[in-house]
Amino acid sequence: MKKYQEDLTQKLKKLPLSNLDTTLSHILEWSKPVLTLEEFQNFKNVVEKFSINEGPKLQNELQNFMNQSEGSWLSKFWLEGYLSGRGPVQSETNFALVINPYYHEKIEKVEVKMGMIIYQLTKIYKSFVEGTFPLEQTKSGQYIDMSFYANFFKSIRLPDEDMDHFYRGEAGTVNNFILIVKNGHYFKLYVTDETGSLISLKQLVANIQTILAIKLEEMQKDLPIHYLSAIDRKESSALYTELMKKSKNRENFETLADSLFVVSFNEFSDEGKADRIKNMLLHPENQFFSKTMQLLVTKNGSVGFNFEHSAIDGVPTLTILDEVIQAISQDSEGKLEVEVEAEKATNLFSKLEWEIPEELIGKMNLASRTAALEVEKFSMTHHVFNQFGKEAIKKAGVSPDAFFHIALVMAQYEVTQNFKSIYEPVAMRAYYQGRTESARPMSVEKRSFVEAFFAENRTPNTRELEELFKVAALAHGERIALCQSGKGVERHLFGLKKMAEMKTDKGINSDYFFLSEGMKAIQSDFISTTGIPYDILESFSFAPVNQEGFGLYYGLLADRIVLDISSRQENERQSKELLKALCNNLVRLSELTEAKGK
Template sequence: MPLITRKQILPILKNNIICQRVCVSQFSEKSSDKDYQYLQFSKIPTYHFQKSLPRLPIPKLSATCDRYLAAQRPLLIDEGFRKTEFNVKRFCASTGQQLQKYLQDYDKANKHTSYISKMWFDMYLRDRQPLPLNYNPIIVLHNYLNPDMNNQLVKASNLIVSSLRFYKSLEANILQPEVFHLNPKKSDTALFRNICSKLPQAVSWHGAYMFNAYPLDMSQYSSLFKSTRIPEIDKDRFYSSQNSTHITVQHKGHFYVVKVLSDTNEILPADVILTRLKFILNDNVDEAEFSIGPLTTLNRDKWATIRHELVGAGNESKIKLIDSALFNVCLDSEEVEGDLIKTTRQFLHADSNNRWFDKSFSLIITKDGYAGVNFEHAWGDGVAIFRFMQEIHKDSNEKPQVNIDTKTVHDKNNEICRLELNLSDNLKNEIQKAKTDYKKLCSTLDVNYMTFDGIGKNICKKAKVSPDAVMQLSFQVAYHKLTGKFVPTYESCSTAAFKHGRTETIRPCTMATKDMTLALNLQKSKTSLQEQRQLLEKCSKYHSQLTKEAAMGQGFDRHLFALKHFATKKNLECNIFHDPEYNMMNHNILSTSTLNSPAIMAGGFGPVVKDGLGVGYMILDDACGAIVTNYLPTANGKGFTEALNASFQDILKVLQYKS
């Protein structure tokens, strides 16, 4: 990416010194009402950097082939590796060159986006698997210190208002842009914001770069609100409403439509929103016998067929209200009591009566006040929803709009209604069958967790090793302790540093982690702590290299995915993609992801394959932990967490070693 110099920027600044976006200047003097309506008043417009973001690079074909072979090496015996190496080298010298040219031409013709964006989005929409457990992840927030503020009604009201404040700021282009500051003390400053806000969009990224700050792609943020995934035969459709002033609220399996914005798009008073939620919680209705929520747990083709019947039974306008809602809220009747396994199950799957898994996100609040989201994955990755969750937790905690003493008001407009759906006998039968099948599936899901004191960011910093490398090494050691095997492992890495970037895969099972694992599990008596420490440092160095490559769009998974897409499209035979070892590499036994934030209590997801483990992990200053999901009896999550604890004990001794 060519850069401009400071000398080139100065004239631009002088020529644009009074140039301001209307959406910023109109809020320069905040009134108390505007303070309520908007979460932030960023001097730099939200999408200011979007136009000048660098494009996701297409890696060199030879580099991708080398990286792919390096990831295969610890998984294969010598004979299998030689066969794969032969196929890869032949591919690199022949068909791969042709596919690379197709991909490069496609990229040149679509400079407004990234080469992976459309085909990755299509991959999600074409998959026919049900969304819950297979795709939808969860994020659960920490409770507030004041127990009164965790009251379900109070917490739901505050989180809804904070969500609307976030939404209004995003729509007005005054939400702070997402920027990664390498040195926040030097770049996250008034000077940075003042200079960057005056730069034209076409060069704004370069200005931030000169502060050693890196704006991130924000294209996914627009899909947070007013959006949903709609099932269709063969390929789903993503729908976004142009205008919306309401949310949907689910309680006891019933859908309520609640107006939260005025006709002029202003957030209604917080006490009005609280009053409407209280009406729902006090509504004297039984649990819905035939809630339509379970239908969103079905195979997508099956759900598409049933939805067509549901809409055709006189429910079109009602279903459209669900689709077009700003977001969905689930007021649950269950309590989780702070139990991490109960909490994970409640947010990850529940019984589906009070869920709508198709919505971009559903804000869930349990009866005892635990809050989080379950979100659909096709529209975006963790970056946007993670930022959103942190912002609304902070805002609702520091600036709550209602409390336990807030009185309800006379709601003269009473702009709230419970949806009464027309359900034929066939639809009722399909709902009942969906509930039964879903309950059976969820009963096979096992959830375990573990925490370990002693290994955290601080000890890793002292040892000069990467905390994430230590966690990933621990997973390899644990799985080998349990099974004696090394398996394909997936770690998600964001490529949001690039325009329309999605994710790239880090492959943490390496020859370095294999050597260290064998040293700990099979050769402990033969290797000294000093030797193990050297092996650990080698693991950290290599993992950090893989992480950097992935974040810079230089992994191999997305590149090969795109090449395979063109091989299918052009009907080209490629030995590399027909090699059983390629399918094995993409059968991710260990699927891992991390979210670290003071606001986040837990994050989790289901295993991506039936015999695999879903590992959501966190590493704090002086402790670490993981939530592990698996299907019984094909995988052993309980045994894995026990082995993980033993692995941490072994690795702690290595970290504590002083030469």
């Protein structure tokens, strides 16, 4: 992995630190559309006080911290921000992807499908270890960060009472294995041998066939361990600590941590898209949610993945998965299945046996009930907007991302009669250990356009609206570019806040700024969005960050837009209204800009 970490530092820039006055000027500008005039004036006073008093001191501390950091000054803090979360990870940090059946439905046998994906993922891991995976570059030839690829494999988020720990095993090619979970039972399956060579695909499939053929009654009855990963982290830590007192359990948890990834074979409902989306994100059956990467395959042949987000991000995730899925789709006629039939399995697997103390059985049963209830707290809705996609938008001379977010602000206003904060992550992979910045798409320019568009008794003035739209789209692009240049606002403020937490002994008290109503409004994440367009995806789901708000995936594909929206169950009606309004406003904008599709 050295090629993608230490060696790559010579080809990448270090994440910069913005000027304090510039950041504070931006945060005031970004706050305007989500605050009343009175709230804005109050926040302006808070910002001015901070800029004179605590701000410069914290900026100096952060500058010193940056100078002493070999990598990104943000990386450690950002990881700890995730690990400090105390809620269930499946609804607090995880994201799930369902693979478009088009890419695998012709492979009829589930065990063949599983084997092909396992083989390709292992092949990619081996190429990272051996340094043969090509360095990634932008279209202009600029190298981009790959340091976090190591975090996908042999890794897990380990529970602790106050803050979790991220574990990553030592990289190597010899005797690597995965875990397959079926009916609550764990099977260790080798995927490379003692020489570091890949186990053949035929042998993988033959072993998977054997595992899936084992009947539950032939196994020792186990209480599913994975439920401890589906509850609050403090409670999870307590169960984990008790189970670790038994040497057999301790060895099993080490095996779980050091497995390349987990494969979950599930029998939950997946006949409808809504079922697939919700269950692959939240259903606790056979899922160990704190494992960084899980492949999910159902008895009906649906394929998905569940990722724990702490140490990885969406863009590198899709880079890996696109390579895997494109590779298996090349054998989509299922020719391999005929060859596998006669293969006899060399026994490459073993079953893990757990030892659960009698006094913990009640707590484990409670964990299973708690995990099941978590599923019912959320609503997921999937929709494909087929009238046009990004190609038609680009032909109209508009950035597809700006177009979409203007339509989203229109929809939010139509449904809520308000302007609330929206989160949009922006990849910062031009910098070593760069993760993401937040662009905060809600802007004064978008608000001005939306208010003009929906103004009562408005005399239609298409030219005026077109001009306001262009200004809003341009402002959106400028904000994205600002974030991509490493000069975004929120990660800088996050770093200053971390300095304040570390320097409380020096009498620096800046809570009046970081906990102000203005900051709360900006960072409320009423709609948390992500938009990573890949044809291999049927859906991309995550729970809402704001309990009153929504999680929204938008995949801007060539001829369509894939939409997945999540909410708390009590907000399901409003989430469907928002989705309907979003689609209506996409059409309205297409009429204004002549972004016509089919």
